[in-house]
Amino acid sequence: MLDLTSLRADTPGVQHVSHFNNAGASLMPQPVIDAITRHINLEAEIGGYEAAEAQKEAIQGFYTATADLLNTTADHIAATANATDSYARALSSIPFRERDVILTTTNDYVSNQIAFLSLQKRFGIKIVRAADEGNRGVSVDDMADKIKSLHPRLVAVTHVPTNSGLVQPVEAIGQLCQEHDVLYLVDACQSVGQLPVDVSRIHCDFLTATCRKFLRGPRGMGFLYVSEKTLAANMSPLFIDLHGAEWASVDAYRLEPTAKRFEDWEFPYALVLGAAEAHRYALKVGLDAIAERNAALCATLRTELAQLPGVRLLDEGAQLSSIIILYSEQKSAADLKSALSARKINTSISTHGAAILDYDRKGMKTAALRISPHYFNTDDEVALLIDTLHHAFK
Amino acid sequence: MLDLTSLRADTPGVQHVSHFNNAGASLMPQPVIDAITRHINLEAEIGGYEAAEAQKEAIQGFYTATADLLNTTADHIAATANATDSYARALSSIPFRERDVILTTTNDYVSNQIAFLSLQKRFGIKIVRAADEGNRGVSVDDMADKIKSLHPRLVAVTHVPTNSGLVQPVEAIGQLCQEHDVLYLVDACQSVGQLPVDVSRIHCDFLTATCRKFLRGPRGMGFLYVSEKTLAANMSPLFIDLHGAEWASVDAYRLEPTAKRFEDWEFPYALVLGAAEAHRYALKVGLDAIAERNAALCATLRTELAQLPGVRLLDEGAQLSSIIILYSEQKSAADLKSALSARKINTSISTHGAAILDYDRKGMKTAALRISPHYFNTDDEVALLIDTLHHAFK
Structure with missing residues (x-):
């Protein structure tokens, strides 16, 4: 089990933002x-x-x-x-x-x-x-x-x-x-x-x-x-x-x-x-412990995100990573990112040009929202992200 | 004319070292x-x-x-x-x-x-x-x-x-x-x-x-x-x-x-x-003013350095830059650099492998001392460098 309190105490950024853009650049300890x-x-x-x-x-x-x-x-x-x-x-x-x-x-x-x-x-x-x-x-x-x-x-x-x-x-x-x-x-x-x-x-x-x-x-x-x-x-x-x-x-x-x-x-x-x-x-921190924690975080996130109306998660594979791609044809990824950003939640956008072969196969037409948690994210941060997205989809 | 006092006040390093290694890396303002x-x-x-x-x-x-x-x-x-x-x-x-x-x-x-x-x-x-x-x-x-x-x-x-x-x-x-x-x-x-x-x-x-x-x-x-x-x-x-x-x-x-x-x-x-x-x-600061100041510093340095016993300056050219190569077959460049370093004067070493064509033509056999001043160096620093080298050659 990771000692989240001490890991977060090492990370000044967690006092300012909920950081779900670790596949972009994480928060330095x-x-x-x-x-x-x-x-x-x-x-x-x-x-x-x-x-x-x-x-x-x-x-x-x-x-x-x-x-x-x-x-x-x-x-x-x-x-x-x-x-x-x-x-x-x-x-x-x-x-x-x-x-x-x-x-x-x-x-x-x-x-x-x-x-x-x-x-x-x-x-x-x-x-x-x-x-x-x-x-x-x-x-x-x-x-x-x-x-x-x-x-x-x-x-x-x-x-x-x-x-x-x-x-x-x-x-x-x-x-x-x-x-x-x-x-x-x-x-x-x-x-x-x-x-x-x-x-x-x-x-x-x-x-x-x-x-x-x-x-x-x-x-x-x-x-x-x-x-x-x-x-x-x-x-x-x-x-x-x-x-x-x-x-x-x-x-x-x-x-x-x-x-x-x-x-x-x-x-x-x-x-x-x-x-x-x-x-x-x-x-x-330990790579096994990190992988385990991230898998748990992502499982919760994927279950909750799938409940959003008209949303598709584009993640496929026998084993999944800490990168979650949320695709919606109703709401633009830019709007979703902005709504999250307004509550100091960091995510990023994945454009069609980033992966034309994969995204064409999956029928993606516009950009998608990329949510990439890491071990130091808390359940509260996950709840805030989900809540913010639910509001954005209303 | 450059305002050396104010330029040096911008440069924390000048309180710690006499920096003649600007062709390596200068001191950040x-x-x-x-x-x-x-x-x-x-x-x-x-x-x-x-x-x-x-x-x-x-x-x-x-x-x-x-x-x-x-x-x-x-x-x-x-x-x-x-x-x-x-x-x-x-x-x-x-x-x-x-x-x-x-x-x-x-x-x-x-x-x-x-x-x-x-x-x-x-x-x-x-x-x-x-x-x-x-x-x-x-x-x-x-x-x-x-x-x-x-x-x-x-x-x-x-x-x-x-x-x-x-x-x-x-x-x-x-x-x-x-x-x-x-x-x-x-x-x-x-x-x-x-x-x-x-x-x-x-x-x-x-x-x-x-x-x-x-x-x-x-x-x-x-x-x-x-x-x-x-x-x-x-x-x-x-x-x-x-x-x-x-x-x-x-x-x-x-x-x-x-x-x-x-x-x-x-x-x-x-x-x-x-x-x-x-x-x-x-x-x-101005590139013309910098070039002028550096030319003056180098002229003084080259005149003084040429007085050292058994020393040859390997700089040639119609116009000379702020890189001075001091070569001696009596004193190793490493020893000279150390002697300077002991008085917090930074210089560097130019090895034969850095320029085999040029150095072969000039008959260089061992490494040389590279002295590269920049506009913020003072006359006092120049005097200290010269004095230290005179002692090293004794």
Whole structure:
């Protein structure tokens, strides 16, 4: 059982808002805020490089905390600016050729889909999307068939889509990729921090994530996990800098042996230190306990929200995440968000363009309201949200 | 004349250190620090997305201030994580083919050189470096000859190298690129904030920079200028996300019309707001006044430093920047830096690997001490630095 009183005492935001926008950016706990402002002040006092030097060990703490979170070691972690940045660095390390296949799903994140289209335009790769298994997410059987028949250059799966409560079977797909020796990239942007994410069970070559969402870290920080196989194969980002490689002679550079080769030299160290605190905080609260609490919160919410008149919840899947998509053709999502906002309840909007394949299949025509609770939300906050929506639908 | 008293009163760091590491990261003035911490606190109180929404106009201020700094308009500015990140995004928008030529200089920044080598390895491009004109930087005549004979896909020049006091003739080269319709990328990482940088005079297609150096902004922020010609030609980064393009249909995306297409969706808005303050601060102090003050400081420093026994200053060029490279074969740069550090004087070290072409030509064998003053340094600080070095050489 989580000690909600103490967890909320750590979170200044809960005194100001009822925050159901954790899939957007969560509320930072005090240790995260303190780490950021402390380092900004140190930089202002003694200089930016000098502050980084003074906090060298604490900065290394980002790598160990992130590794602990994913069940790996610090050498496999690269710090990045955000999940999309992690994703670009990972993709850029693959020398795509014409007719190479990227095998993905209908529910992969919109930015990833746009990046695949850009690779298609530039290099003539092929994008193939595995079929869904009814409303249970991507079909592992179809993935298996397509891996065997198409020999994809890359399999790319978003663990928890931004656009519905689906959780994709990333471990089963990882098993297939391992058997067939195919590169495997998992976007865990919406799953880390709300579910246990274990790279030794997922068997991925790359895993991308952001710090600001369910991990409760600062905006503008992300990370990338890189497997031993990938490092041993000397894969490196296309635009590598003096941090990832050493200029060895006029015509040659030497790669950094660890995942640091996927990083740039420069970092906002205040945010790196804030993210380290966030990751330690998540580990301290416990990912199993968080997942359990969130499942209970979401079960209550989904039951209550389904009672609203003319409303459809677009969440489907064998297992559901802390993302709830409420769709109504009578009330616009913008109006609902405004009504909630007037009572200091934070939610967000999911537009059709965020997931055209999934939303077309579900017959969505306009935008939907996205409600994403997290473990520190209370029953009172849930009741206030439901009550406000009932009034909005009157 | 600058009002040093008031400028220093704005700068908490000057009470703690004598900062001669402005080519590393400068000392942030109070308005920058305040903007950062204010926004971190706002995010903690009301949520990260909600805070960005509340500060929408102030965030737009980053683009207008940066545009003012470069003499362009906000639509041509993209915010990035750092100069290397800007550089990668710019390079990634060029669909390089085998045997395409990148024409650059012997003094281009090490990370750029490594990125070119990576492109060479991946796509079979050719890297050609224009000859230097004695010790006056790159030869504009040789640039002209090579542009005519090689038809380069890209001309890339670092305005102020990190490794010496050189200032490259970026405006004269821009004239050539315009005449011959060649893409032109200028790395202004070390020049913005210490010199007036005017894209309408440089005639570049891309200009990359960072905020933490002579602009005195936060670490982990940079920007990219993109010309009208580049935007009109629909050039876009290889790894574009939902911020730079809209997922229009299953197989197509629509580009954002402005330079925002070079950005990711996610930002550390606290740092964006801090950078906006830094850019406005630089404009308020005035780039001409800054350049004049820095030239005077550097003239004194170079005269005094040259008196040290067995020392060579590696700065060459028709015009010199606020980067001074002090080289000694008797005293290690690390020892000199430590001796200065013991008296709270910040400098940095320039290793051979940072500029192997330039340093080989200059006969540099070990690392050198880099001294990079900025306008807020006082004569007393200069005297203390000189005195400390005299003691170190005894």
